[in-house]
């Protein structure tokens with residue numbers, strides 16, 4: 001696994017180009033801190049090349065060490081600092097912080113690193129401390145080594161420089177009464193992500209469900225504090241299941257803010273199609289394309305109750321790609337995902 005991340009980027013700083021200080025919101029008595037880290041610039045290819053998807057892997061320093069992360073939020077911006085989203089043709093397809101210092105507990109077959117912090121374009125605010133109401137978070141030790149794997153997508157005609165940002169809030173110590181939350185990654189692609197988490201759209205189907213099957217048989221006992229989800233455009237609902245029963249329904253909402261709408265009449269959308277230049281004339285026959293709402297949020301559940309060793313946990317995602325326009329142009333639909341990322345406070349051993 002490590003091999004695929006070997007790059008010429010500095011292993012100590014990676015793509016980290018800037019850190020800004022922000023005002024912390026939780027646990028002021030514990031001298032909490034909040035920073036915005038910026039990674040880049042990442043050159044996202046123009047629409048029409050490699051399905052307009054930029055793939056990036058780079059080492060990233062931990063936001064803090066000997067600390068507890070209590071909340072995080074991913075975002076993207078352009079190199080000039082301006083907001084980047086669907087309204088200007090750029091998407092945070094997804095970004096994940098992998099921790100090479102810990103193993104993914106849901107995959108026993110290989111030494112997959114833990115998938116620790118993650119987001120898609122929905123940019124969910126992940127509050128591990130439940131907005132400061134619970135003494136919980138992700139504690140980072142010296143042995144934790146982070147890499148970022150990210151996919152950024154563009155429907156612009158030219159390559160664009162994009163910066164991934166993460167807003168981190170943390171306590172700069174590990175208080176003894178704080179619980180470490182273990183991330184557990186459930187994917188419709190199965191526990192070891194044989195397809196890298198991405199599932200091709202089933203042929204000739206417009207409404208379908210992708211499901212993690214078989215479920216993961218838990219090796220962990222504790223309390224499930226947060227369940228966060230990720231899916232692609234076209235998704236209607238993601239469900240986290242415990243022993244076949246719904247433990248969390250993650251509602252997928254579209255276009256709730258102007259940034260999450262692709263404007264119609266794009267001269268360039270649908271690039272990355274089958275490549276035949278002969279298709280191009282057809283598009284300019286005066287058909288006005290409607291605005292396209294994109295996934296703008298997936299709801300999160302908190303305090304889901306217990307997880308016992310031997311419980312079966314899985315995830316399902318319903319898609320309807322007629323109701324919600326999926327990613328990808330004519331002739332090529334982007335694969336879909338169904339992810340539930342649980343954060344579990346393990347019982348003391």
Ligand SMILES: [Cu+2]
Pocket residue numbers: 093094120230231232337
């Ligand atoms: Cu994704």
